[in-house]
Amino acid sequence: MVLxxxxxxxxxxxxxxxxxxQLRRLHIAFMLVMWCAVVVVxxxxxYGSQFNKTxxxxxxxxxxxxxxACRLPNLDPFHxxxxxxVTDLGKLQCTGERYSTFKDNVxxxxxxxxxxxxxxxxxxxxxxxxxxxxxxxxxxxxxxxxTLQPKHATATLTPGSWNTSQRKPISGIFEGKATVQADFxxxxxxxxxxxxxxxxxxxxxxxxEVLARPQKPVGIPLDVALIMYDSTSAANFRRKMPNTLEYLxxxxxxxxxxxxxxxxxxxxxxxxxxRQLWAIGTTAQLCAMLTGIAEKxxxxxxxxxxxxDSVDKWRWIFKNYKEKGYATLFSEDSPRIATFNYRLxxxxxxxxxxxxxxxWLEAEEIIDGYCIGGRAGSQTFHWNTC
Numbered sequence: 085m086v087l088x089x090x091x092x093x094x095x096x097x098x099x100x101x102x103x104x105x106q107l108r109r110l111h112i113a114f115m116l117v118m119w120c121a122v123v124v125v126x127x128x129x130x131y132g133s134q135f136n137k138t139x140x141x142x143x144x145x146x147x148x149x150x151x152x153a154c155r156l157p158n159l160d161p162f163h164x165x166x167x168x169x170v171t172d173l174g175k176l177q178c179t180g181e182r183y184s185t186f187k188d189n190v191x192x193x194x195x196x197x198x199x200x201x202x203x204x205x206x207x208x209x210x211x212x213x214x215x216x217x218x219x220x221x222x223x224x225x226x227x228x229x230x231t232l233q234p235k236h237a238t239a240t241l242t243p244g245s246w247n248t249s250q251r252k253p254i255s256g257i258f259e260g261k262a263t264v265q266a267d268f269x270x271x272x273x274x275x276x277x278x279x280x281x282x283x284x285x286x287x288x289x290x291x292x293e294v295l296a297r298p299q300k301p302v303g304i305p306l307d308v309a310l311i312m313y314d315s316t317s318a319a320n321f322r323r324k325m326p327n328t329l330e331y332l333x334x335x336x337x338x339x340x341x342x343x344x345x346x347x348x349x350x351x352x353x354x355x356x357x358x359r360q361l362w363a364i365g366t367t368a369q370l371c372a373m374l375t376g377i378a379e380k381x382x383x384x385x386x387x388x389x390x391x392x393d394s395v396d397k398w399r400w401i402f403k404n405y406k407e408k409g410y411a412t413l414f415s416e417d418s419p420r421i422a423t424f425n426y427r428l429x430x431x432x433x434x435x436x437x438x439x440x441x442x443x444w445l446e447a448e449e450i451i452d453g454y455c456i457g458g459r460a461g462s463q464t465f466h467w468n469t470c
Contacts, residue, residue: 159319161318161319161320161322161323162323166319170320170323176454176455176460178454178455178456178457178458178459178460179455179458180281180455180457180458181195181281181457181458182283182457182458182459183195183198183201183271183273183281183283183457184201184271184273184283184285185285186264186269186271186285186286186287187287188287189263189264189265189266189287189289190261190262190263190264191203191224191261191262191263191264191269191271191285192259192260192261193224193258193259193260193261193271193273194257194258194259194260195257195258195273196257196258197275197276197277198226198258198273198274198275198276199274199275199276200223200273200274201223201224201258201260201271201272201273201274202221202222202223202224202271202272203221203222203224203262203264203269203270203271203272204218204219204220204221204222204269204270204272205218205219205264205266205268205269205270206218206219206266206267206268206269206270206284206442206443206446207219207268207442208434208439208441208442211432211433212432213394213425213429213430213431213432213441214425214430214445215445216442216445216446217442218270221272222262224260224261224262224271225260226258226259226260227259227260227261228257228258228259265289266289267286267287267288267289267438267440267443268284268285268286268440268442268443268446269284269285270282270283270284270446271283271284271285281457282450283450283456283457284443284446284447284450284456286415286440286443288413288438291411291437291438294411294437295411297406297409297411298409299408299409300407300408300409302408308405308410309336310373311332311338312370313325314366318340318342366423367379367423367424367426367427367428370423370424371398374400374401374402375398375399375400375401376399376401377398377399382395382397382398383397383398385398385424385428385429386427386428386429387427387428387429388427392429393429394429394430394431394432395424395428395429395430395431396431396432396433396435400435402414402435402436406437411437411438412435412436412437412438413436413437413438413439413440414435414436414438414439414440415438415439415440415441415443415444416440416441416444417444417447417461418444418448419441419444419445419448420448422441422444425441447461
C-alpha cells in the first residue's frame with residue numbers, strides 16, 4: 085500500500101509539473117501576441133498614410149488578370165472552340181447616293197439630277213426628352229446651275245409640296261454650300277424624278293457661353309472621352325472591330341475597362357471608382373459610373389411608378405465637369421431604348437452642353453436598317469473643337 089501511494093504521488097507531481105510548463109508556454113505566447121499587436125498599431129499610426137498610398141498603387145497596377153480582388157478570365161477571342169459559332173456577315177453594304185456633308189458649320193451638297201435642296205436645324209422641345217422641334221426650312225442654292233424652287237419657301241418639305249409640272253431634267257452637277265451654326269441638321273434633297281432623299285448630320289458647334297466659361301484648377305487637367313459599345317462583348321469587339329481597337333489604343337492611348345460587360349473605352353484618363361460593376365444592365369452600370377450612386381438609391385424616376393420624376397435630380401458627374409470649366413457632351417443612339425428613357429422619364433433639361441438625343445430621334449425616322457442613304461448610320465457624327 086505504501087508503495088502504491090508513493091507511485092501515485094510521483095504521478096501527481098509529474099502531472100502538476102507538466103501542467104505548469106504548458107501554462108507557462110501559453111503565457112509567453114500570449115505576451116508575444118500582445119507585443120506584436122502593439123507594434124503593428126504603432127506602425128500604422130505613424131506610417132499608415134504611406135501604407136495606404138502604396139497599397140492603392142499596387143492594387144491599381146494589379147487590376148485585371150493579376151488582381152487578387154478581381155480575377156478576370158484570360159480568354160482567347162480566336163480560340164477554335166468559339167470560332168465555329170462565329171458567323172462573318174461581311175461588310176455592311178449601303179446603296180444609294182450620298183449628297184451632303186456637314187463639317188465645321190459648313191453644309192455642302194453635291195450631286196447630279198438635283199432639283200432643289202433645303203435644310204432644317206434640329207432642336208429639343210423645352211422640358212421634353214421625347215420630342216424634336218424643326219426649324220423653318222432654308223434653301224441651299226446651286227452655285228453652278230439654277231434650280232427649280234418650291235411653291236412656298238416655308239412649306240413643309242414633301243414630294244407633293246414641290247412644283248413638278250415645270251421641272252425638267254437638269255444636266256450637270258449641283259454644288260451648293262450653306263453656313264449652319266448648329267449641332268444637328270436635317271437635309272432634304274429633291275431629285276428631278278420627284279424623289280426626296282433625307283439625311284441628317286451631327287457635329288459639335290462651339291457655343292460662346294461655353295467658351296466663356298471660367299476654368300477652375302483641377303487635379304488632372306485632361307480631356308475625358310468615354311466611348312461605350314453596349315451589348316458587345318470584349319472578345320467579339322476584338323474579332324469584329326480590329327481597326328477601331330488599334331486606333332483607340334495606338335492613336336488615342338485609350339484605357340480598356342475590362343471588368344465591365346458593356347465595352348468601354350476612356351481616352352486619356354478615368355478614375356478607378358468608375359470600374360465598379362454595381363448591377364447587371366446598362367442603366368444600372370451607367371448610373372453607377374455617371375453618378376456614383378446605385379440606381380435603387382436615386383430619386384424615383386421610373387415611368388411605371390405613380391409618384392416619380394425626371395432624372396435631373398440625380399447627382400450627375402456632368403455638373404462637376406461644368407463647374408470646373410469643361411464643355412460637356414452626351415450622345416446615345418437607339419433613342420427608343422435609351423439608357424435613361426426606356427423605362428425612366430429622361431431629362432427635363434439637357435444634362436450637358438451638347439445633348440444629341442434630338443438628333444437620334446430624328447435619325448431613327450429616316451434610317452433604313454443600318455443605313456442612311458449610301459452610308460452607314462454610324463457615319464453621321466463629326467467632331468469639332470469645342
